[in-house]
Amino acid sequence: MLKLNKNANTNILIIGLGLLGGSYAKALKKKGYHVEAITLEQSSIDYALEHGIIDYGTTAVDPEVLQRAELIVFALYPKVLLEWIQANQHLLRPGTILTDVTGVKGAIVGKVQEMLREDVEFIAAHPMAGREVYGVENSDDRIFEGANYIVVPTERNTEPAIALCEELGRELGFRSVSRLSPEEHDEMIAYLSQLTHCIAVTLMCCHDKKSLEAYTGDSFRDLTRIAKINDAMWSELFMMNKPALLEQMDIFMDKFQQLRNCLVTENVDEMREMMRISTKRRVWFDK
Amino acid sequence: MLKLNKNANTNILIIGLGLLGGSYAKALKKKGYHVEAITLEQSSIDYALEHGIIDYGTTAVDPEVLQRAELIVFALYPKVLLEWIQANQHLLRPGTILTDVTGVKGAIVGKVQEMLREDVEFIAAHPMAGREVYGVENSDDRIFEGANYIVVPTERNTEPAIALCEELGRELGFRSVSRLSPEEHDEMIAYLSQLTHCIAVTLMCCHDKKSLEAYTGDSFRDLTRIAKINDAMWSELFMMNKPALLEQMDIFMDKFQQLRNCLVTENVDEMREMMRISTKRRVWFDK
Numbered sequence: 001m002l003k004l005n006k007n008a009n010t011n012i013l014i015i016g017l018g019l020l021g022g023s024y025a026k027a028l029k030k031k032g033y034h035v036e037a038i039t040l041e042q043s044s045i046d047y048a049l050e051h052g053i054i055d056y057g058t059t060a061v062d063p064e065v066l067q068r069a070e071l072i073v074f075a076l077y078p079k080v081l082l083e084w085i086q087a088n089q090h091l092l093r094p095g096t097i098l099t100d101v102t103g104v105k106g107a108i109v110g111k112v113q114e115m116l117r118e119d120v121e122f123i124a125a126h127p128m129a130g131r132e133v134y135g136v137e138n139s140d141d142r143i144f145e146g147a148n149y150i151v152v153p154t155e156r157n158t159e160p161a162i163a164l165c166e167e168l169g170r171e172l173g174f175r176s177v178s179r180l181s182p183e184e185h186d187e188m189i190a191y192l193s194q195l196t197h198c199i200a201v202t203l204m205c206c207h208d209k210k211s212l213e214a215y216t217g218d219s220f221r222d223l224t225r226i227a228k229i230n231d232a233m234w235s236e237l238f239m240m241n242k243p244a245l246l247e248q249m250d251i252f253m254d255k256f257q258q259l260r261n262c263l264v265t266e267n268v269d270e271m272r273e274m275m276r277i278s279t280k281r282r283v284w285f286d287k
Numbered sequence: 288m289l290k291l292n293k294n295a296n297t298n299i300l301i302i303g304l305g306l307l308g309g310s311y312a313k314a315l316k317k318k319g320y321h322v323e324a325i326t327l328e329q330s331s332i333d334y335a336l337e338h339g340i341i342d343y344g345t346t347a348v349d350p351e352v353l354q355r356a357e358l359i360v361f362a363l364y365p366k367v368l369l370e371w372i373q374a375n376q377h378l379l380r381p382g383t384i385l386t387d388v389t390g391v392k393g394a395i396v397g398k399v400q401e402m403l404r405e406d407v408e409f410i411a412a413h414p415m416a417g418r419e420v421y422g423v424e425n426s427d428d429r430i431f432e433g434a435n436y437i438v439v440p441t442e443r444n445t446e447p448a449i450a451l452c453e454e455l456g457r458e459l460g461f462r463s464v465s466r467l468s469p470e471e472h473d474e475m476i477a478y479l480s481q482l483t484h485c486i487a488v489t490l491m492c493c494h495d496k497k498s499l500e501a502y503t504g505d506s507f508r509d510l511t512r513i514a515k516i517n518d519a520m521w522s523e524l525f526m527m528n529k530p531a532l533l534e535q536m537d538i539f540m541d542k543f544q545q546l547r548n549c550l551v552t553e554n555v556d557e558m559r560e561m562m563r564i565s566t567k568r569r570v571w572f573d574k
Contacts, residue, residue: 128503129505130505147505148501178501180502192499192506193506193507196490199486199510199543200506201562202539202543202565203539203565204565204569205542205546205564210568212479212571213571214435214463215437215467215476216572217415217417217479217480218416219480219483219512219513220479220480220483220572221574222483222510223510223513224565226510227566228565231563231566234562235559235562239550239555242553245550248493249543249547249550251493251494252489252493253543253544253547255489255492256536256540259485259488260533263529263532263533266526266529268522268526271518272518272522274488274492275488276518278487278490278491278492278511279514279516281491282491282512285500285511287508
């Protein structure tokens, strides 16, 4: 089984050289790994080569590149990932380890593992890091510092592949590496990430008033930073996690209604109790 | 009419030496003004004197201090502000200008101006700056950099007093100084500040699960930074702005429900349209 070894120049292939793929490449190249990339745009390859982010890159699904790869990281939209594997898995070298960065797992991991050849292994991961800009030009390996990395194994995964994936998270520079099942992951992500994006989008949809900027404080800016959102990708992620996201949206609405009722009935004690609970719990999430 | 003049040592009195009062004192002292303070705790006075934040301070409502003050800044809870003026306005020097930092205006400004002596003037202001910590020990005049300052005049105010209050905002270092009526202010603040605090509190009340910290990304942290909240002060602010806040909560819930319906009916086009609107509008609020 493959072990990550920068001295032995472990050959890592990034498929999809956008913000996250580029940030992976940057971090791994700095650590001494041999990093190649397959991506759609030649301009992304050119940029990455000029800036020393990759060792080699191509826009073609080149069988030679795939035969060289020991570890492949898919940094693609969820549906594109499924299509890519369907179309190209016959080109993989036996023993290759595949991993990903996809933000939903239940709708992806099972399907990939189901269709995949027996002699390669897909171990899912979700790096909880990102930015509100796109493309390899904006890639930045510092986004992993202090961030969380989640490995999402199933019963089809082997312990060495899981361990390799965890090692990858540590090599990338994540502060915390942990494991969740696909179901646990999707419930967690519905609350911590998808619900927060729903809220940010909703907040910006409430009013069409540019002049408000002159009165804005940091709280509004903080709550809407992620309202700049890649609508193609996030709508796909939301749809692929529909039941879990709906559940979290409903929990949120219930609690919001509870707070609203405190205001209507002037129940200041209950309102303050909710505030004390939130203050106490928020301390857990300080970095 | 008083003009701010650091060379003539304009005498400014801060009443309530907490985070905001302390930050005002710090900024104004640095600029060369003579700054005094009245506050509840001797320890706050001691700290401020030791750190050169004020020139003089007392825990007593000292008539001599009030007779010296040319400009008074009230940095108190809303109800305490009303009580203080009721109890002590007979001690003010004729011609004194009063201003405040209170986060609601409709429920405050009218009452203050109604009860106030004819020979002093209250001009309301709201500095859109703060932190999630308290007390003069945490005061920091850098919180005004890049922030917005709103002057909230009524028809009872004179143009020179409004101009003085605007000058104060600029002297404190605010990036933008603007004017709103109390009604406009309260509607704006209900949306930009109070609603966002309601959302942050609600988010933290959804789940009691400390272990989520290992999976949290920056989006959740950003949306809940303000969930650490002073429950005594914010419940008072919410209650004092009840109709405007309820209206903004309802607009938010309607839009949130719209997004939820897109998910239920798998109306990806409408979902993406909301995301594109939010992305476009959020650009307005970049600093």
